[in-house]
Amino acid sequence: MEFVNNLVTGLLLGGLYAVAALGLSIVFGTMKLVNLAHGQLLILGAYLTTMLITIAAGGDPLLMGIPAAIILAVLVYPLQRYIITPVMAQGEEPPMTVTFGISVVITTLLIIFFTSSPMPIWPVDYATAQIELGGVRIRVIYLIATVLAIVFILALMWILKRTAFGRQVRAASIDAEAAGLVGIDVKKTYARVMALSAFIAGYAGVLIALSGAVAPSSGTSWLLRAFTVVVIGGLASLPGTLYGGFIVGLVETFGAVWIGPQYRDVLVFGLLVVILLVRPNGLFAKAVKA
Amino acid sequence: MSPRIANLLRYGLPVVIGIILYFCAGVLELSTVNDLTGLFLLMTLAMAWNLVGGFGGQFSLGHSIFVGVGSYATAVILTTLGWPLLPAMLAAAVMSAFIGVLLAYPLLRLRGPYLAVGSLGIALAAYGWMINWNFTKASQAYAMPPSGQVSLPEVFQYSTVLLVVTVIAIVALVRSPLGLRLVALRDNELGAASVGVKRVRTLLPIWGLSGLLTGAMGAVYAVQVGSLSVDASFAIQWSLDAAIICVIGGLGTLSGPFVGAIIIYYLRKYAADFSNWALLIEAVVLVVVVRFFPAGIVGLVTSTYKKFTGNRAVSKK
Numbered sequence: 247m248e249f250v251n252n253l254v255t256g257l258l259l260g261g262l263y264a265v266a267a268l269g270l271s272i273v274f275g276t277m278k279l280v281n282l283a284h285g286q287l288l289i290l291g292a293y294l295t296t297m298l299i300t301i302a303a304g305g306d307p308l309l310m311g312i313p314a315a316i317i318l319a320v321l322v323y324p325l326q327r328y329i330i331t332p333v334m335a336q337g338e339e340p341p342m343t344v345t346f347g348i349s350v351v352i353t354t355l356l357i358i359f360f361t362s363s364p365m366p367i368w369p370v371d372y373a374t375a376q377i378e379l380g381g382v383r384i385r386v387i388y389l390i391a392t393v394l395a396i397v398f399i400l401a402l403m404w405i406l407k408r409t410a411f412g413r414q415v416r417a418a419s420i421d422a423e424a425a426g427l428v429g430i431d432v433k434k435t436y437a438r439v440m441a442l443s444a445f446i447a448g449y450a451g452v453l454i455a456l457s458g459a460v461a462p463s464s465g466t467s468w469l470l471r472a473f474t475v476v477v478i479g480g481l482a483s484l485p486g487t488l489y490g491g492f493i494v495g496l497v498e499t500f501g502a503v504w505i506g507p508q509y510r511d512v513l514v515f516g517l518l519v520v521i522l523l524v525r526p527n528g529l530f531a532k533a534v535k536a
Numbered sequence: 537m538s539p540r541i542a543n544l545l546r547y548g549l550p551v552v553i554g555i556i557l558y559f560c561a562g563v564l565e566l567s568t569v570n571d572l573t574g575l576f577l578l579m580t581l582a583m584a585w586n587l588v589g590g591f592g593g594q595f596s597l598g599h600s601i602f603v604g605v606g607s608y609a610t611a612v613i614l615t616t617l618g619w620p621l622l623p624a625m626l627a628a629a630v631m632s633a634f635i636g637v638l639l640a641y642p643l644l645r646l647r648g649p650y651l652a653v654g655s656l657g658i659a660l661a662a663y664g665w666m667i668n669w670n671f672t673k674a675s676q677a678y679a680m681p682p683s684g685q686v687s688l689p690e691v692f693q694y695s696t697v698l699l700v701v702t703v704i705a706i707v708a709l710v711r712s713p714l715g716l717r718l719v720a721l722r723d724n725e726l727g728a729a730s731v732g733v734k735r736v737r738t739l740l741p742i743w744g745l746s747g748l749l750t751g752a753m754g755a756v757y758a759v760q761v762g763s764l765s766v767d768a769s770f771a772i773q774w775s776l777d778a779a780i781i782c783v784i785g786g787l788g789t790l791s792g793p794f795v796g797a798i799i800i801y802y803l804r805k806y807a808a809d810f811s812n813w814a815l816l817i818e819a820v821v822l823v824v825v826v827r828f829f830p831a832g833i834v835g836l837v838t839s840t841y842k843k844f845t846g847n848r849a850v851s852k853k
Contacts (some may be wrong), residue, residue, distance in 0.1 A: 280649035286849060329827055336830055338648040339595055343783055343826050346652075350776065350819035358812045466772065473653050508668050515661035522654050523642045 247381060250386055251291060251393050252499050260495025262394025262457060264488045265450040266468060267475035269443035271487045274476065275441045276419045277334070279341055285469030287444050290352055291318055291451025292460050296365060307368045307452050308390075315448030319441040326440035349465060356462035364459040367489035373456045390455045395491065398446060399484045406484075415439055474518040488491050546707055547736055554700035561689035561696075569692045573760055575801045577753055578777065582785070582793035585778035587706060590788035591715065592742055593722030595648075597638060597775045598655030601662050602747045604770035605632045606754025607816040608672055614684045621683055621759070625694075627829045629752035636747020640740050656772070663770040676766040686759055690761030694756045702749050707790065709745070711804035718742055722788075780822050795833050 270284045281287075294314035299305050325348065333340040367373065375386040406412035417425040418435045426432050454460060454468065471494065479490025494514060501513040561569060581603070588596050609628035613619050619627070638669070639658060646654045651807045667675050717738045720728040758764055777800065785796025800818060807814035829836045 247593045280653060280654070282649075329823060333827055333830070339593070340826050340830060342595065342649045342652060343779075344823050346779070347819045347823035347826065351816060351823070354812050354816040354819060358816070374609075466656070467660065470653070470657050474657075506668075509664065511664040512668075515657040515664070516655040519642060519654060519661065520652065522646055524655075 256496035256499030258388035258392050260492035261395045262397040263475050264491030266474035269447035270472045273443045282345040285465035286349045286352035288451040289465045291448030292455035311452030315445045318448035319445040322444035323437050323441040324499045327437035364461040387457045478518040550700050550703045556779020557696045561692045573692045573695045576699045579797040580753045581799050582781040584746045586782045586793050587746045594697035595652040596655045598659040600659050600774040602632045602750035603754035603774045604750030607758035607769045610755040610758045615681045625755035627753045633744045633748035636743040666766045691760045786834030789834045792834045
């Protein structure tokens with residue numbers, strides 16, 4: 247029974263990881279950019295929600311998270327449009343360095359305004375509540391996260407397939423130059439994708455903060471978790487992100503049981519390195535070149 | 537200038553300056569000595585990182601491991617084996633070099649952003665391991681034994697020697713066939729491969745050397761602080777510092793790390809009461825430099841100078 251319990255917990259935790267990784271996945275899929283500030287966007291989403299709740303003197307985090315995520319998307323749009331996209335012409339590394347700089351800016355701003363101690367948790371019941379289904383205990387917030395992961399993935403797949411914006415994104419990701427030739431504003435498309443990614447990340451941050459403590463410095467470890475999920479699930483594959491999340495969630499849950507909870511980070515980041523080692527070809531097309 | 541004089545300047549100048557500084561250690565004020573030690577360590581760290589990140593074009597975020605290994609190995613060797621200080625520090629540096637080669641094996645399969653994230657993953661995994669490992673007293677402070685307690689001027693001498701060795705090693709390397717292969721690989725991998733440059737064979741010794749120098753820097757850092765903690769020694773901040781310094785100063789240049797280290801060190805020193813604001817300014821400067829002056833401050837100065845002297849064709853490269 248304990249095994250089944252861990253299995254379910256791991257899978258649902260994986261749902262949370264999948265939401266956290268979705269934004270990273272679509273940005274990579276569209277513009278081949280690893281956004282090193284992704285973890286900080288997650289954390290910033292949680293802090294923005296706290297700010298909104300404070301300003302409105304109350305409100306449910308799951309509801310206030312929506313305007314917070316929209317604000318985050320609006321803030322990130324010009325960053326991509328006027329800072330990251332222009333340096334993409336210089337090669338692969340400069341845009342990554344810029345996102346790295348942005349990640350340090352966000353972390354430091356959060357520390358300056360909110361101190362480096364963890365964010366006060368929101369006093370809502372469902373953050374700690376558990377339900378029991380056929381002898382299996384489930385944390386409600388993980389269940390919400392997993393459902394949202396599936397909803398977000400289905401919504402993204404619909405947007406990419408059925409809308410004009412989605413067609414522009416797919417065209418730009420396959421061949422940016424050709425997309426430009428047929429009249430697609432690739433720079434705007436990139437900025438919109440980044441904003442969409444920030445929206446999802448901001449809302450994922452709310453779920454993260456509901457399921458555990460977050461501090462300004464938590465961003466880096468969430469970036470690596472999200473990256474592990476994306477790498478396992480196959481880059482730029484939306485359902486893959488969900489499977490990747492499940493695998494990381496399971497590894498972490500069973501690792502904590504079998505080896506010790508303090509080694510969770512070592513296990514997940516070790517897994518990342520091992521996967522990069524074993525399947526390098528699936529990770530970067532350039533490998534064929536050398 | 538004849539090549540012989542140029543060579544004499546290139547290698548002789550750092551040695552002469554180093555010798556002068558070495559013997560100044562007893563004369564200078566203690567606060568100055570302490571400041572310069574910190575600055576020299578930062579320069580060494582940045583130069584060693586620049587080897588991999590600048591000349592090699594591999595944006596490593598895993599160099600904190602080398603600082604951690606260098607510092608902890610020194611402390612552990614002194615405590616458990618009772619070696620004298622200098623051999624202990626050298627052994628720690630060699631161990632760090634070994635780890636550099638070991639890490640390079642998996643990391644060299646990765647390119648661009650993957651290498652950055654992969655190395656960051658290893659660094660965080662190493663941190664997670666060390667903070668739980670009883671051998672290094674886990675999360676408790678690891679005090680340096682009496683044999684590792686030395687006076688400030690002596691630490692300064694160590695840092696001076698290390699910086700001179702680093703400068704000479706890198707100046708020599710950049711002009712050597714290995715250094716040329718390294719830069720060729722960075723600039724055009726396919727082209728380099730087509731004339732027979734082997735990627736792994738070129739990059740492994742570079743990672744080893746970078747690990748050696750960074751590990752030695754960690755060893756001197758251990759002697760400087762006197763008491764180690766995993767939080768400080770394995771902090772990701774080391775990698776961030778090195779990367780920020782090199783990008784601001786000028787990636788893949790000899791003088792970039794110097795300029796960058798001076799800027800960052802004094803920015804932090806004078807904004808010590810507002811350390812977070814200093815970090816914020818650094819990060820903003822980093823973004824601005826990459827966006828508007830991709831060649832860094834050194835690149836900016838060089839191209840401006842060439843514009844004024846009317847040598848435009850050269851500045852365009």
